[in-house]
Amino acid sequence: MTLTLERQGPHLRATLDDPPTRNALSAAMVEALHGLLAGIEADATLRSLTLTGANGSFCAGADLKGALPALDAPPGPDDPVRALNRAGGQLFARLDACPVPVVAVVDGPALGGGLGLVACADLVVATPAARFGLPEAGLGVPPAQIAPYLVARLGPARARRLALLGERLDAEAGLAIGLVDMTCAPGEVEVRLAGILAGIGRGAPGALRTTKHLLRSAAWPPGDGFVEEAAALFAAALRGPEGREGVAAFAARRNPAWVGG
Structure with missing residues (x-):
């Protein structure tokens, strides 16, 4: 082994x-x-x-x-x-x-x-x-x-x-x-x-994976395509189930559903 x-x-x-x-x-x-x-x-x-x-x-x-x-x-x-x-x-x-x-x-x-x-x-x-x-x-x-x-x-x-x-x-x-x-x-x-x-558990699973992707692809100065890629990923996340749950939890002053998972 x-x-x-x-x-x-x-x-x-x-x-x-x-x-x-x-x-x-x-x-x-x-x-x-x-x-x-x-x-x-x-x-x-x-x-x-x-x-x-x-x-x-x-x-x-x-x-x-x-x-x-x-x-x-x-x-x-x-x-x-x-x-x-x-x-x-x-x-x-x-x-x-x-x-x-x-x-x-x-x-x-x-x-x-x-x-x-x-x-x-x-x-x-x-x-x-x-x-x-x-x-x-x-x-x-x-x-x-x-x-x-x-x-x-x-x-x-x-x-x-x-x-x-x-x-x-x-x-x-x-x-x-x-x-x-x-x-x-x-x-x-x-x-x-x-x-x-x-x-780690306080972060949404999908958001953490997207964050890792962006951090790996980030460079200084940012490449020409980074702004558009980051904007697209952010919009998709906010419109998705994790983003909607995160905003709702923030507004209700409660933990989002993934915390403790």
């Missing part, structure tokens, strides 16, 4: 659980995460995804030992090393585009590709045991597929610092540079997570 799933109402928790690799992004783990995200994309009833790791680790990054046999194949378009890396990049892109809010709870090392998973999350909670780093250059390889998400999360200067120096950050250092959103003691994780999920 590489991935353990637990659903509580509309909230799904996925725990990376592969002790021999410290939850590394092996071919099996990447396939399991792709399957997880495909299920989320097809399930309109889900409100959130929480990612965490078992065995004292969040994710050790790429499974380099598992990739060693692929080095015997010749390079080229069908190179299995290239295919493995491409699959990882497709995973990061899919996680970044996940339609529901993604919360990463980091209690242990999140290195290399594990840091890539963190950078793709919408909210990051870290305990004092969390450690973040990009050891790739020290292993003779670049953090190829992680780069765009690290830059989006941290900005170019801080991403360069992490990638080029290979330094390790604890939870407080991660908080200081914006990699981590909040820290808490291990015994407080469930309380903190419950508060986050309650906050």
Whole structure:
């Protein structure tokens, strides 16, 4: 088993659980995460995804030992090393585009590709045991597929610092540079997570998905088509059942129907 799933109402928790690799992004783990995200994309009833790791680790990054046999194949378009890396990049892109809010709870090392998973999350909670780093250059390889998400999360200067120096950050250092959103003691994780999920639950499901889409497509300065796309999405939402219920609830000074779901 590489991935353990637990659903509580509309909230799904996925725990990376592969002790021999410290939850590394092996071919099996990447396939399991792709399957997880495909299920989320097809399930309109889900409100959130929480990612965490078992065995004292969040994710050790790429499974380099598992990739060693692929080095015997010749390079080229069908190179299995290239295919493995491409699959990882497709995973990061899919996680970044996940339609529901993604919360990463980091209690242990999140290195290399594990840091890539963190950078793709919408909210990051870290305990004092969390450690973040990009050891790739020290292993003779670049953090190829992680780069765009690290830059989006941290900005170019801080991403360069992490990638080029290979330094390790604890939870407080991660908080200081914006990699981590909040820290808490291990015994407080469930309380903190419950508060986050309650906050997510106050948003209308469709509105949250549309918000994630707009935030991903937004750039500065906004592109020529952004104003029209945003106006169309806003009008559709306000005219739809969620918008009408939200306005009615506001006028009546009550919670909308989706709160508590």
